[in-house]
Amino acid sequence: MHGNESSSQSTRSLGLDLHLDRPSGPSSRALAEAIREAVRTGRLPVHSRLPSTRELAADLGVSRGTVTRAYDQLSAEGHLLVRQGTVPRVATAPPTGTSPTALPLTRRQTRLRWDLLPGKPDLSAFPRTAWARAQQRALRTTDAAELDYGDPCGHPALRTALAEYLGRTRGVHATAERIVVCEGHRHALAVLSTVLGELGAESIDFEDPCLPHLCEVPGRGGLRVRGVPVDGEGLDVTAVRGPAVVVTPAHQYPLGATMSQRRREALCAAAATEQRWIVEDDYDGEFRFDREPVGALQRLAPDQVVYSGTTSKTLAPGLGLSWLVLPRGLVGAVREVRTRLGLVPPVFEQLTLAEMLRSGSYDQHVRRCRASYRRRRLRIVSAIRESRTRHELYPAGIAAGLHLTLRLDPEGPSEERMLRRMRRHSVAVEGLSDHWMNERERQAGLVIGYAAPPGHAFDNSLRALMRALSPS
Ligand SMILES: Cc1ncc(COP(=O)(O)O)c(C=O)c1O
Structure with missing residues (x-):
């Protein structure tokens, strides 16, 4: 990097000491590549400021037009955020994706430029101001005694705020005593x-298909995991056998169906007679676009259903905050395990979330994201309908959530071929077929996460996706 003295220069504008390697000559392309490289290698971190065009031109001894063209190119690629009257900033993370905290998800990490991986919200939309305000309030108002080892099931203030929120928005029967913060x-x-396992279970049923890294969790704890088929109405209730079953009734992952009322009732009735726990994974229930969300399954059978919700889709997976609403019969056993393990999220994070819920800023943020994701989904679906590729791709599921699943025409290119095309165009998506446990049931398709790109990069991500989907 620093070896070639003749082609490197430092610029110190705005206190920024930026070392640029310029491959050859003063062209805007060479300058753009030098800045891109600095972003890629992490020398220019996300959100860091760049000099203005005038300052950088003066520092490097090139024309201002050269710098403007380089910045425009980087902005179009989504690397820089360039707005009239403000200093340019680095917009995207270097696409190396090697954050140690994300290690369990390494298979999903990518060096590809256009991030359309499912499961991620728009992290650039995290409500920093509202979060900071809520955190300030929590810091000001929390008694010193509350900073001691806390309740192993979570801070009572958060559990109370969650009980109100979940009752109001998802129709969940919840009281603070039944909630466990995870x-x-x-x-x-x-x-x-x-x-x-401690209550004697040897197996657990999961929808098939499902998210592979989730169904591996009980397996690691010694439970046998069985797949149960799903169709357009959700889980095939007659095929459930285990003492517990994990379902995604609001928005089946990854196929996107909502479980029908008939199936919901049948699932709860069978659970009551066969003494089975139902684990309701309500991972994106806040995001229904075509109509009011269908309420949680839990309200049909609060003594049978464990309701699980998370901030991973509404705020950010990195927060690591979620909750369970437990049937009465499991409260004691879960409390006992939590006490033994001694794991609770940090108290100020819990209290900040409680404040966000109480003040209504959590609701406001969810509403804003819902509107944005609804627009994104519409844009992708219309682009696919209008494209030449429409005979090969079938959007599956309801208008909801953060991802769109496309089934592939069996007569058209294979999933493997489509994924190769995606990689060639630097577009990160997931294949659908990997989501089945039962290999004979596997279907070809693509799972596209339209929420992942930051707002300013969505248009370019969509363009790249459509280029990759077009027959070459
Ligand atoms: C089906 C499903 N359930 C749950 C989650 C949330 O998991 P966590 O709260 O561990 O981030 C995800 C996230 O990708 C998901 O796709």
Whole structure:
């Protein structure tokens, strides 16, 4: 990097000491590549400021037009955020994706430029101001005594705020006593698997298809995992056998169906007679676009259903905050395991979320995201309908959530071929077929996360996706 003295220069504008390697000559393309490289290698971190065009031109001894063209190119690629009257900033993370905290998801990490991976909200939309305000309030008003080892099931203030919120928005029958704060749905599932194992369960049923890294969790805790087929109405209730079953009734992952009322009732009735726990994974229930969300399954059978919700889709997976609403019969056993493990999310994070819920800023943020994701979904679906590729791709599921599943025409290109095309165009999406446990049931398709790109990069991500979907 620093070896070639003749082609490197430092610029110190705005206190920024930026070392640029310029491959050759003063062209805007060479300058753009040098800045891109600095972003890629992490030397220019996300949100860092760049000099203005005038300052950088003066520092490097090139024309201002050269710098403007380089910045425009980087802005179009989504690397820079360039707005009239403000200093340019680095907009995207370097696409190396090696954050150590994300290690469990390594298979999903990508070096591809256009991030359309499912499961991620628009992290650039995180409500920093509202969060900071709520955190300030929590810091000001929390008694010193509350900073001691807390309740193993979570701070009572958060559990009270959640009970109100879940009753109001998802129709969940919840009281603070039945709520347990966890560090994400995966963590919640690990706790539940331990509890079920200690209560004598040997297996657990999961929808097939489902998210592979979730159904591996109970397996690691010693439970046998069985797949149960799903169709357009949700889970095939007659095929459930285990002492517990995990379902995504609001928006089946990844196929996107809502479980019909008939199936919901049948699932709850069978659970009552066969003494089975139902784990309701309500991972994106806040995001229904075509109509009011269907309420949670839990309200049909609060003594049978464990309701699991998370901030991973509404705020950010990195927060690591989620909750379970437990049937009365599991409260004692879960409390006992939590006490033994001693794991609770940090108290100020819990209290900040409680404040966001109480003040209404959580609702406001969810509403804003809902409107944005609804627009994004419409844009992708219309682009696909209008494209030449429409005979090969079938959008599956309801208008909801953060992802769109496209089934592939069996007569058209294979999933593998489509994924190769995606990689060639630097577009990160997931294949559908990997989501089945039963290999014979596997269907070809693509799972596209339209919420993931930051707002300013969505248009370019969509363009790249459509280029990749077009027959070459
Ligand atoms: C089906 C499903 N359930 C739950 C979650 C949330 O998991 P967590 O709260 O551990 O981030 C996800 C996130 O990708 C998901 O796709």
